[in-house]
Amino acid sequence: MARPNRALEIGTGLFVLLGFAALAFLTTQLPGSGIQLRQSGSAYRVAAHFDNVGDLKVGAPVSMAGVRIGNVESVRIDAREYKAVVELAIDAQYSQIPDDSDAAIQTAGLLGAKYVGVTAGGSETFLKSGSQIQFTQSALVLENLINKLFASIAGKDDKDDTDK
Amino acid sequence: MLSRWPAGALLKLGAVTLFLLRIFAQCLPALRYRREVVQQIYNAGARSLIIVMLCGLFIGMVLGLQGYDLLQRFGSESSLGVVAALGLIKELGPVVTALLFAGRAGTSLTSEIGLMRATDQLTAMEMMAVDPVRRVVAPRFIGGIIAVPLLTAIFSCIGIFGAQLVGVGLMGVESGSFWSQMQGSVQLSDVNEGLIKSICFGVACSLMAVYEGFHAEPTAAGVGLATTRTVVSSAVLTLVIDYMLTAAFL
Numbered sequence: 001m002a003r004p005n006r007a008l009e010i011g012t013g014l015f016v017l018l019g020f021a022a023l024a025f026l027t028t029q030l031p032g033s034g035i036q037l038r039q040s041g042s043a044y045r046v047a048a049h050f051d052n053v054g055d056l057k058v059g060a061p062v063s064m065a066g067v068r069i070g071n072v073e074s075v076r077i078d079a080r081e082y083k084a085v086v087e088l089a090i091d092a093q094y095s096q097i098p099d100d101s102d103a104a105i106q107t108a109g110l111l112g113a114k115y116v117g118v119t120a121g122g123s124e125t126f127l128k129s130g131s132q133i134q135f136t137q138s139a140l141v142l143e144n145l146i147n148k149l150f151a152s153i154a155g156k157d158d159k160d161d162t163d164k
Numbered sequence: 165m166l167s168r169w170p171a172g173a174l175l176k177l178g179a180v181t182l183f184l185l186r187i188f189a190q191c192l193p194a195l196r197y198r199r200e201v202v203q204q205i206y207n208a209g210a211r212s213l214i215i216v217m218l219c220g221l222f223i224g225m226v227l228g229l230q231g232y233d234l235l236q237r238f239g240s241e242s243s244l245g246v247v248a249a250l251g252l253i254k255e256l257g258p259v260v261t262a263l264l265f266a267g268r269a270g271t272s273l274t275s276e277i278g279l280m281r282a283t284d285q286l287t288a289m290e291m292m293a294v295d296p297v298r299r300v301v302a303p304r305f306i307g308g309i310i311a312v313p314l315l316t317a318i319f320s321c322i323g324i325f326g327a328q329l330v331g332v333g334l335m336g337v338e339s340g341s342f343w344s345q346m347q348g349s350v351q352l353s354d355v356n357e358g359l360i361k362s363i364c365f366g367v368a369c370s371l372m373a374v375y376e377g378f379h380a381e382p383t384a385a386g387v388g389l390a391t392t393r394t395v396v397s398s399a400v401l402t403l404v405i406d407y408m409l410t411a412a413f414l
Contacts (some may be wrong), residue, residue: 008203015311022318055348072340
């Protein structure tokens, strides 16, 4: 044990290195906006402006007719229009999406995650890298819906009262 | 140690605490024995690597299956990543690694030190004015404390990949939402919680292992008994500390 022992030192070094690598992964990759592990290799990017994206997250799927065709690459705010700009990375194999298609932010299940659903339009020209989806539909925010519902009920009651 | 229950438990609690203080006092001087500390990190950490990685993989895979089955009832299987990551980082990683450590490395520490006691090596050191706590106990204690958090981090990482393997590969959870939801929901404080837990468990398990070994009866049966006591007290202590730390972090 007094003599230097290469195997021992290499083994210990490897173990410590592996441990710290794991720790680094846990602290840097998992919390917040870590670097995406998935490389979207052959994909083209289109932008879509939404009034409200709800809690749409980077990496969420983009689907068409229920089939995944890409994922959300970034979500940021347009400082002039005050709208959310969502950049979608769509797999290169789905290159024939009409450019008048519309994008809506939908929810998987009642409590599920938000995703972007694309519905095909009828145009002859297709979306290409850098183009923008014109027709968008914002996320449904449950609280707003409830507010509207209450407002409409209250409005009806008022009318009923004045009618009498 | 053979006295009746309340007094015996109190006696042991006091003895363990005093022994811990004695080790703490010797920790800095013990760092002089660098080779010995490296050797102990190797024994406690590197040699537990295979079992920790294997268990982490399978626990992650089970989490993937069970989590998927539970979450799909509510139609929110895309949250599988969050469930698996938080479960592993905050609870399963630290606790299971500590239990594995107690079984894999703690027992060998106890029997090694116990056998040194039985064959009068510790007494011989004292005769030569070498403090056995400094020369034998403290390096093993330090090795354990360094090894456990690193093993825990490896366990959690492998577990997350195991959950991904089953959830994404087998059950068909969308890979993008698996990772994005995980990254959106796991906070740095969650990782810290797991880290602090694992350090505490490392201290507890290493302490029980060296204490039982150092105070083993110098007979073959005594060493065997001490090894058993190490596993039992490490496991109980780990779970009790886990509850207290979880309550403190909430």
